[in-house]
Amino acid sequence: MSTKPETAQPPRSVSELLDRLDHIDDSLPKRLRQCAVLLRRNINLVAVSTVAEMAALADVAPSAFMRFCQALGFSGYSEMQVLFRSEYAQSRPDYDARLSELRAKGAPDATNLFADFAEAGHKSLINFTNSLNPDQLEAALTLLQNAQMTHLFGMRRAYSVTTYFHYMLNKMGVPAMLHSGVGMVAASASFRADDVLFAVTYAPFSSETLDVVTEAKARGTKIILLTDSADCPVAPEADVVLVAREVDVEAFRVPTVSMTLVTTLAVALGQRVQKE
Amino acid sequence: MSTKPETAQPPRSVSELLDRLDHIDDSLPKRLRQCAVLLRRNINLVAVSTVAEMAALADVAPSAFMRFCQALGFSGYSEMQVLFRSEYAQSRPDYDARLSELRAKGAPDATNLFADFAEAGHKSLINFTNSLNPDQLEAALTLLQNAQMTHLFGMRRAYSVTTYFHYMLNKMGVPAMLHSGVGMVAASASFRADDVLFAVTYAPFSSETLDVVTEAKARGTKIILLTDSADCPVAPEADVVLVAREVDVEAFRVPTVSMTLVTTLAVALGQRVQKE
DNA sequence: CCCTCAATGGAATAAATATTCCATTTTTGC
DNA sequence: GCAAAAATGGAATATTTATTCCATTGAGGG
Structure with a gap:
């Protein structure tokens, strides 16, 4: 032809x-x-x-x-x-050179601090990428895809992560409900067996989140747990555990990996939902 | 000579x-x-x-x-x-090799997607670090330090950033108020001349945020604007404009730079407040 | 072994890009 | 406010670089 x-x-x-x-x-x-x-x-x-x-x-x-x-x-x-x-x-070659240069000069503290956080973010992303188990991502995606409704729950620093996940899921047309923690009892009351709870909690684990996970488990709701340590007390209850460890700077952290992860989940989910 | x-x-x-x-x-x-x-x-x-x-x-x-x-x-x-x-x-081979290695293996879509987002985050951080103007950070910190109260405002994706900033500022003992957008009028009613508004908005800029900035300007409240483009319509109103451009993946973004930046501001501020 | 066709390298051409030149505008010193 | 010097923008030119063309070589099929 x-x-x-x-x-x-x-x-x-x-x-x-x-x-x-x-x-x-x-x-x-x-x-x-x-x-x-x-x-x-x-x-x-x-x-x-x-x-x-x-x-x-x-x-x-x-x-x-x-x-x-x-x-x-x-x-x-x-x-x-x-x-x-x-x-x-969009990118740039000599990152390390630039960083050490920044540090070497009497750059203001805040600028150095940013460079430190940027480097920590980079390390965190690399670490996570290297240790990422594709099966877990797949498992999480399958659960989310089959869920009638996804409940998002996180307190304190975890709350930012859930708000972003909520925003992204909405954007992708995936039904999701953001629980803000105040009406906690009411929250878990809406969990159903064909729902998924996406719970985010970092050490020291907030008791509210632990309670919500326990409650969800009792109701037969599937559970995806995003945390920073496999030692999270409710890890055994979860169907999928995603461990996002952030490298810290002077004991402070940016939730870079968690944000990147939920974005990835949302986008991947969006692609799958569209293909259906 | x-x-x-x-x-x-x-x-x-x-x-x-x-x-x-x-x-x-x-x-x-x-x-x-x-x-x-x-x-x-x-x-x-x-x-x-x-x-x-x-x-x-x-x-x-x-x-x-x-x-x-x-x-x-x-x-x-x-x-x-x-x-x-x-x-x-001279400097690039490492990173490229690593990435193409990842791709070469038949990794699942979602895993590749994460790698892409991780790379984008990395690039974004590098870009920002390179173009970072220390004076602007200093200016922002000075404003925040002198503020009687810091008002945080952001809609949609920007909301996650403000929630994290809010969490960090609280942790550092800095007075801050998170406005959630619903009670917008009430929000701007509380702006005072010795306060600072920290507004976050990304293209396409939400009208609510633009309005709040305009209102703050009228009330003599100092304004720090965190955005992704110097073209933000209210940029001229702001006392300090911080431009955090995120590299995208298939038109989706993770607010990595913004999160890193607000964390930096909060920690730097915490250090200064303690030294007083 | 010859014919055909794909592949190749080098030279010719076309296009993009850097660089210079100069007329005009703006600033500076008085 | 004027003259001299510096700065500026746009157009002309030079240079580099991409691209095409074509004659030659080499490989494969009959």
Whole structure:
């Protein structure tokens, strides 16, 4: 029917491009394969290099690299480059250098403090990403997806997390109820067996939240617990336990991982609900 | 002896350049100062932008930006750019490798999504750290420190940020009042001239928050505005504007920078209050 | 072994981008 | 308020860089 479609559509993002590179057809001609291999290994150079430079690294003529870009679906090197440039424009290389520099100079305390919190946030995210158990996320998502209603409960610092989760769930069109803790008894009165309670609590665990979890358990409501320690006393009651540990700065914490996690859950849930 | 030396030698590295920018002579002509300020704040864009783009961001003619580069000691923009490009080319591989590794494995969607959000959070924090103007933080802290009462106001996603700020301020023993938006009129009725309004709003800006800011201005209450764009319509009304831009994932955001920022403010404030 | 077609490299061309020049405006010193 | 100097913006030019073209090479099929 149609002419050889090659890779008709250009990748829309760097990660899409990486995907494609991971599945490079072995039938690719020699030079083009060289390009693919080099690109896969030096993906970070595209934003700041010319075709000629990339071609030289791949040990290939510029025109060959050009053809390679077109085989990927781009109109040329430039079009591919804008992808990398725009992603890079949001980021920045020498984080550590910048941080230590900030600290070294007599920067005001507050600025240093921010840098410390930023670094802590970064570490927390990395730690969590590394130790993340995909099955748990999946389990949580399945529970949420099947829930008639999701009840959100958290006191003190956990309250911010539930408010954001509530906002995101609403935005995604997922029914959710935010309990503010004051009318606690009334809250648990509305728990039903086909509901899910998403409870957030950090050490030292607020007794209200522990009570609500216990109550939910008694009513047969499914329970997802987001906490910062597997030692949370009600962990055994929960169907899924998500442990988000935040690196602290002078004993203070930003709930970066928790916020990122609930956002992820909401967005993933939204995608699933739409596909139904 | 010699002719006017200007900045005879070009900076040898990005951090040397940053040093120089931090000590920009006030005698610099207007346009050139604009360039300096923009560069200081968007240092990361140089590697992937053209002079024309940088000039446009600085709201300056390309030739002016050119002169600015030369005033710094470079022969031109290109020479300055190689500095950034080469530092970038050296420093990135780790992070990219790590990410593409994650992707390569057939991880479930939600896990990938978390990794994306984690990366976005990381980028956001870096960006903010880079462009952070210590004076603004100081100004905000001074206002907060002198306030008789701090009023916190934010709708929708901004609400989570204010709830966390509220929690932290309480913890630090700083008087703060969280307005939840429903009793808005009542809220602004309590604004006094020696109070501070800490308003949080992101595009598209909620009319409630804009109204509250306007009302506060009329009452002589000092205003600190936390937003994600300098274009916020009430930015001119504010005494201090803090711009926390979050990198998005498929148009969704986690308020990582905002949360980190309010935590920083609260802790820094707590330290100062204690020292009094 | 030859013919055909894909692949390749280098050179020619096109496009984008940096850089300089200069007429005009703005500021500074008197 | 005037003259001189500095600063500015826009247009002209130079340079770099991407892209295409085409002659040559090499591989695969009959």
